[in-house]
Amino acid sequence: xxxxxxxxxxxxxxxxxxxxxxRIAIDPFSFSHSLKAECLMKPPRSRVKQGLSxxxxxxxxxxxxxxxxxxxxxxxxxxxRIQLQQGIIYSFSAWVKLREGNNNxxxxxxxxENGRLVHGGEAKAKQGCWSLLKGxxxxxxxxxxxxxxxxxxxxxxxxxxxxxxxxxxxxxxKLKQDQLIEKIRKNKVRFEVTYKNNTAVKNAVISLKQxxxxxxLGCAMNFWILQSEGYRKWFASRFAITSFTNEMKWYTTExxxxxxxxxxxxxxxxxxxxxxxxxxxxxxxxDDPKMQPSWVKNIKDPEDVMNVTLNRIxxxxxxxxxxxxxxxxxxxxxxxxxxxxxxxxxxxSRFYNLASKLDPDxxxxxxxxxxxENPEEVTATPVKVKDKMEEILAYxxxxxxxxxxxxxxxxxxxxxxxxxxxxxxxxxGSLGLPVWITELDMPKCPxxxxxxxxxxxxxxSHPAVEGIIIFAGPEVSGFDKLTLADKDFNxxxxxxxxxxLLKEWHQKNSEIPNIxxxxxxxxxxxxSLPHGLYNVNVSHPQIKYLSTSLCLEVTKEMGPxxxxxxxxxx
Numbered sequence: 001x002x003x004x005x006x007x008x009x010x011x012x013x014x015x016x017x018x019x020x021x022x023r024i025a026i027d028p029f030s031f032s033h034s035l036k037a038e039c040l041m042k043p044p045r046s047r048v049k050q051g052l053s054x055x056x057x058x059x060x061x062x063x064x065x066x067x068x069x070x071x072x073x074x075x076x077x078x079x080x081r082i083q084l085q086q087g088i089i090y091s092f093s094a095w096v097k098l099r100e101g102n103n104n105x106x107x108x109x110x111x112x113e114n115g116r117l118v119h120g121g122e123a124k125a126k127q128g129c130w131s132l133l134k135g136x137x138x139x140x141x142x143x144x145x146x147x148x149x150x151x152x153x154x155x156x157x158x159x160x161x162x163x164x165x166x167x168x169x170x171x172x173x174k175l176k177q178d179q180l181i182e183k184i185r186k187n188k189v190r191f192e193v194t195y196k197n198n199t200a201v202k203n204a205v206i207s208l209k210q211x212x213x214x215x216x217l218g219c220a221m222n223f224w225i226l227q228s229e230g231y232r233k234w235f236a237s238r239f240a241i242t243s244f245t246n247e248m249k250w251y252t253t254e255x256x257x258x259x260x261x262x263x264x265x266x267x268x269x270x271x272x273x274x275x276x277x278x279x280x281x282x283x284x285x286x287d288d289p290k291m292q293p294s295w296v297k298n299i300k301d302p303e304d305v306m307n308v309t310l311n312r313i314x315x316x317x318x319x320x321x322x323x324x325x326x327x328x329x330x331x332x333x334x335x336x337x338x339x340x341x342x343x344x345x346x347x348x349s350r351f352y353n354l355a356s357k358l359d360p361d362x363x364x365x366x367x368x369x370x371x372x373e374n375p376e377e378v379t380a381t382p383v384k385v386k387d388k389m390e391e392i393l394a395y396x397x398x399x400x401x402x403x404x405x406x407x408x409x410x411x412x413x414x415x416x417x418x419x420x421x422x423x424x425x426x427x428x429g430s431l432g433l434p435v436w437i438t439e440l441d442m443p444k445c446p447x448x449x450x451x452x453x454x455x456x457x458x459x460x461s462h463p464a465v466e467g468i469i470i471f472a473g474p475e476v477s478g479f480d481k482l483t484l485a486d487k488d489f490n491x492x493x494x495x496x497x498x499x500x501l502l503k504e505w506h507q508k509n510s511e512i513p514n515i516x517x518x519x520x521x522x523x524x525x526x527x528s529l530p531h532g533l534y535n536v537n538v539s540h541p542q543i544k545y546l547s548t549s550l551c552l553e554v555t556k557e558m559g560p561x562x563x564x565x566x567x568x569x570x
Contacts, residue, residue, distance in 0.1 A: 026093035026164060028134065028422055029176050031429070031463050039129035043095040043162055067160045081144040082165065084110075084137070089168040091136040091419045092120055094160050096149065098127040101156035105383050109148040110137050118145075119375040121423045124383045125151070130161065134426055135375070136419025173418065177461035184463045185215060185505075187554050188526045188561045191512065193538055195568055201546070204568075206512040207537040213506050214531035214555070215460065216241040216278070217498070218469040219484075220439070223247055223264045224477045225271065231476050234489050236275040238502060241325070243280040243438070243469055244268055248320075250285065250312050251293045257308070260315060269323060280438070280469065281320060283328035283367070284313055285351060287336035305342045313351060317358040326363035328406060328438075329355045334368050334380040334388055348388075349395035356401040366392065367406035367438055372424040375417055382427035389431060405431070406438035410471075411455060413445030418458050429464025441471040441482045449493040452482070456501055470498070505530065526561065529554045538566050 084090060096106045107122035121135015137145075149158055168176070193204040218241030225231045235242075246252050247265040254260050272279050289297070299305050317327070330339065330348045339347040355364055366389050370377035389405055392398055405428045428435045437459050442448055459465045472482035474489055484495035491499060507530050531554050540546040546568055554562060 026091075026132065026134065026162075028091035028093070028136070028166065028419060029180050029461075031426065039126050039131055040095075041129055043130045043132070065161065067163070081146060083144050084139045084142060085167075086139050086142045087170065087415075089136065089138050089170065089173050089419050091166045091168065091422075092134070092147075092164070093166075094133050094149075094163045095130040096123060096125050096133050096161075097130045097159050098125050099157040099159055101127065101151075101153050103127070104151055104153045104156060105381070106131075106133060106156075106158060107150045108133060108135050109150050110145045111148060112141075112143055112145050118417075119420075120417075121375070121420055122381055122383055122427075124387075125156075125158070134423035136165075136417065136423065138415050138417050138419065140415060174457065177457055180461045180463075182528065184556070185460070186528045186530050187556065187558060189529050189552075189554060190526045190561060190563050191536075191538075191566065192563060193566045193568065201540065201568055203540065203542070204546075205539050205541065207509075207539065208507065208512070208529070209509050209535045210507040210530070210532050211535055212240070212533040215505060216467040217456070217460075217502055217505060218242050218278075218280075218467065219473065219498075220245050220469055220471045220479075221268065221473065222477055222479075223268070224473075226264065226267050228476050230489050231474055232271060234474055234485060236277065238499070239277060241278040241280065241467065241469065242272060243282040245282075245471070248281060248316065249283060249291075250296075250316075251291065253316065254293055254312070257293075257295045262319060269320070273323075278325045279323065280436075281316075281324040281327035281362075282438075283331040284316055284355060285309065285329065285339065286331040287333040287338050287340070287348070288331075289336065289338040292338065302342050305339075309339065309343070309351075310354070313354055314358065317355060321359045322361070324362055326365055326404060326436075327355060327359075328365045328367040331367050332369065332380075333366070334384055346395060349392045349398060352392050352401060352403075353395060353397050356398065361402070363402045363404045363434065365404045365406040365436070365438070367408065369408040369410050369439070371428070372407045372421050372437070373409050373411045373416070375420045382424040386427055386431055389433065403431075404434040404436065406436050408439040409437045409441070409455070409459075410439060411442040411451070413443045413448065413451075415447075416451055416455050416458075418454060421455070421458050422462060425459070425462045425464055429462070434466040435462075435464045436466060437468040439471045440468060441479075443481050444483075448482075449497045452494055453497045453501070456497075460501075460505065472498070507532070507534070531555055536564070538568070 092108055094108070098104075103124065103126045105122050106125040108120045110118040110120055118137050120137050121133060123131045123133035125131050149160065151158060191206050193201040195201060217239075219235065219239045221235060221242050222245045225235060244265060247268055253262055253265065269279055286292070296305070296308060299308065329352050333348045339351070352364055366385060368380040368385050371380050371382055371385050385405060389403055393401065393403055407424070407428060425435060440455065442452060445451070456468065459468055470482060471479065472484050473479040474485035475483055475487045482494060483492055484498055485491050512527055534552040534554065535549065536552050537547065537549045548566065548568065550566070552564060
């Protein structure tokens with residue numbers, strides 16, 4: 001791995017490994033200690049039951065100790081190294097501030113004996129107040145590491161406080177995920193069935209059918225779906241949301257200037273509508289200079305570029321107004337800046353403004369890659385993506401647009417760093433806007449199915465994430481990274497994982513018998529239901545004409561317990 005830049009200020013922390021009951025550790029699953037509070041005068045205490053505590057030589061509780069990072073990189077009295085184990089998930093946290101210098105990112109880096117660097121997380125630090133830095137590492141090999149802080153400003157002077165490293169086995173991490181899923185994705189529902197006189201209808205049966213889940217696990221599609229009935233049947237039987245890979249992009253719909261062709265996109269949208277599949281728009285514009293229509297690349301006059309760009313925005317957004325759930329307005333506008341160079345630094349913000357006016361009800365995304373999947377990223381880090389969204393929202397007239405963040409999720413074929421991914425989602429979610437995983441994939445590798453499941457569960461268990469779209473399909477679709485079915489539409493190993501999670505995250509049709517009484521509370525009568533829309537039928541095995549139906553929405557806004565009262569006219 002490349003060496004750390006000389007222009008990056010580093011400070012070495014040497015750490016003592018000690019299994020203790022930590023009083024200073026930040027629970028990585030506690031979104032209440034996310035980056036919502038970016039700058040506190042005094043860091044709060046938090047408790048976790050078991051962890052690895054970073055202590056001073058005296059092994060005393062140092063939660064109130066402020067460690068100054070000096071110019072030589074040393075933190076006084078810290079003199080040990082940490083031994084990490086392969087496959088264990090290590091969650092890191094620390095409160096950091098700048099004693100001098102401008103606001104800038106501060107990150108944590110793990111360095112192994114052979115000099116390999118693993119970037120583990122970042123925070124936007126400020127002068128004079130404390131910001132929470134979260135992250136971590138999942139080592140591919142066992143061995144000792146040193147831990148550093150890094151800053152883009154070589155003159156920055158950093159202080160750190162409440163340093164913590166918590167270890168989790170994969171089983172412990174999944175248990176925490178499952179507990180959080182039960183809390184954030186489901187509600188307890190109690191059905192109370194009574195006659196008009198308020199007496200309970202004993203032995204009533206509640207039949208449930210979920211018609212629409214709130215959380216959607218979707219899949220991209222491409223034009224091959226128009227040419228394969230098997231692909232269409234395979235897709236429609238599984239997914240409730242999609243995005244098109246290339247069919248809505250400018251270089252597809254206007255290959256020749258002034259000659260627009262939406263045939264493929266229109267046909268794919270028609271198929272989606274006929275099968276009640278939602279469509280997420282991808283993409284109005286793309287900031288990569290290589291991804292413009294060939295004729296646009298040849299335009300040198302900025303005024304002409306503006307004219308054709310405005311025509312593109314108006315054309316595609318008016319055509320699909322009211323038909324899409326969201327739009328990537330200027331795709332990858334941190335990695336690239338074609339429109340900014342041609343039309344000015346506020347080009348993206350202006351295009352989001354126009355998009356919002358053309359379709360005020362559609363969600364408008366900043367969509368980037370390497371944000372949650374690559375800790376080594378320097379261009380589209382979580383902090384920078386958040387800053388970009390804030391920049392767009394701060395532009396005059398954009399205060400009330402329906403913004404959202406898309407993290408593409410093109411993972412490497414290696415063990416995903418789940419601790420880093422969770423901290424990255426914390427940062428993205430701290431704006432309070434919807435976060436979607438928009439293009440999830442991974443090259444083929446022996447453990448692809450296992451890794452994809454870990455990534456999907458990590459996203460599903462994070463409260464900021466509202467949906468996932470994977471870039472995948474059956475063999476006939478040409479998705480050669482994430483292939484979910486063979487040429488006969490039999491599921492691959494990774495396809496089996498997707499099918500399993502689709503079933504697990506959707507409430508199966510079920511019956512709840514033996515509703516007892518409304519005279520006292522009985523938790524045994526409560527059922528845990530995933531958020532979404534349901535058709536409910538109430539009947540009775542001995543009373544022939546006792547039957548009634550209703551629609552029910554289970555939602556987090558209803559609180560931890562939803563009480564549904566059904567009055568029978570009998």
